[in-house]
Amino acid sequence: MLENRCDVHTHTLYSRHAYSTVRENVLAARDAGLELLGVTDHFSDMLFPGTDLGHADLRDYQHFINMGVLPRVWEGVRLLHGMEADIRTLEGGLFGQEIEVDADITGRPARRPSTLYARATPNCDYVIASVHYKNFADGASLERTTQMYLGALAQPKVLVLGHTGRAGVPFDVREVVGEAARLGKLIEINEHSLEAARRDGRTWSSCRAIAETCAELGCQVVVNTDAHVCAAVGRTPCALALLEEIGFPQELVATRSAEAFLAAMAGAGLDVPEL
Numbered sequence: 624m625l626e627n628r629c630d631v632h633t634h635t636l637y638s639r640h641a642y643s644t645v646r647e648n649v650l651a652a653r654d655a656g657l658e659l660l661g662v663t664d665h666f667s668d669m670l671f672p673g674t675d676l677g678h679a680d681l682r683d684y685q686h687f688i689n690m691g692v693l694p695r696v697w698e699g700v701r702l703l704h705g706m707e708a709d710i711r712t713l714e715g716g717l718f719g720q721e722i723e724v725d726a727d728i729t730g731r732p733a734r735r736p737s738t739l740y741a742r743a744t745p746n747c748d749y750v751i752a753s754v755h756y757k758n759f760a761d762g763a764s765l766e767r768t769t770q771m772y773l774g775a776l777a778q779p780k781v782l783v784l785g786h787t788g789r790a791g792v793p794f795d796v797r798e799v800v801g802e803a804a805r806l807g808k809l810i811e812i813n814e815h816s817l818e819a820a821r822r823d824g825r826t827w828s829s830c831r832a833i834a835e836t837c838a839e840l841g842c843q844v845v846v847n848t849d850a851h852v853c854a855a856v857g858r859t860p861c862a863l864a865l866l867e868e869i870g871f872p873q874e875l876v877a878t879r880s881a882e883a884f885l886a887a888m889a890g891a892g893l894d895v896p897e898l
């Protein structure tokens with residue numbers, strides 16, 4: 624049996640279509656025997672319909688700015704601060720990178736204008752980059768969609784490419800996985816994608832092909848729930864079944880222990896918080 628003791632992709636009430644608090648997720652993580660939990664709410668205009676993609680009110684994104692108040696160890700579970708940012712351009716640009724903010728969280732004018740991404744990420748330990756709205760990639764060549772993921776991987780805070788097997792944007796798996804391996808970054812095997820997929824379904828086989836390429840090229844994966852309710856935290860039977868089906872090596876599962884995940888963060892060039 625493969626070991627998996629971290630869940631580094633989970634959502635809270637902040638994401639609006641998720642239903643639990645950070646504490647409820649922490650307690651669920653503790654009960655599931657996890658060593659480490661990552662809080663990674665959506666950083667996306669899906670949260671605030673009508674978002675002006677040129678300008679934002681920082682007050683809508685305070686969640687990311689104040690994450691320092693969360694205990695680093697809570698109920699015995701180590702806690703990381705993250706976000707799941709939407710990939711929004713074929714260059715791998717992320718939500719918020721082209722959105723200007725000119726006021727602080729009190730609504731007072733900021734000393735100098737900045738981007739929403741630059742203001743929201745300093746308190747994030749890592750970013751998961753995922754495609755949710757894929758219309759910008761409609762009709763794009765495989766070369767360009769591959770470049771999209773390569774561009775996202777090149778961003779300093781991006782540690783994980785989220786649910787690439789179900790995002791609906793085809794890409795050159797060998798090239799992206801090879802680059803992730805070279806950078807020490809991580810490819811996600813996402814339980815939420817697989818539990819809905821039938822074992823013979825398209826999502827299952829595309830996730831399986833991605834996992835096989837990770838094993839072949841020595842790229843580490845993270846096995847995450849993408850939980851939108853605390854009851855799902857720490858439960859990854861489908862993702863582990865998929866990995867076991869292909870004899871995936873335990874040592875490439877970065878979520879096998881807290882130590883392994885923190886070492887992977889360092890290996891990818893990210894700052895590792897004191898936990």
Ligand SMILES: [Zn+2]
Pocket residue numbers: 634638640665851
């Ligand atoms: Zn979601």
Ligand SMILES: [Zn+2]
Pocket residue numbers: 632634707849
């Ligand atoms: Zn998610």
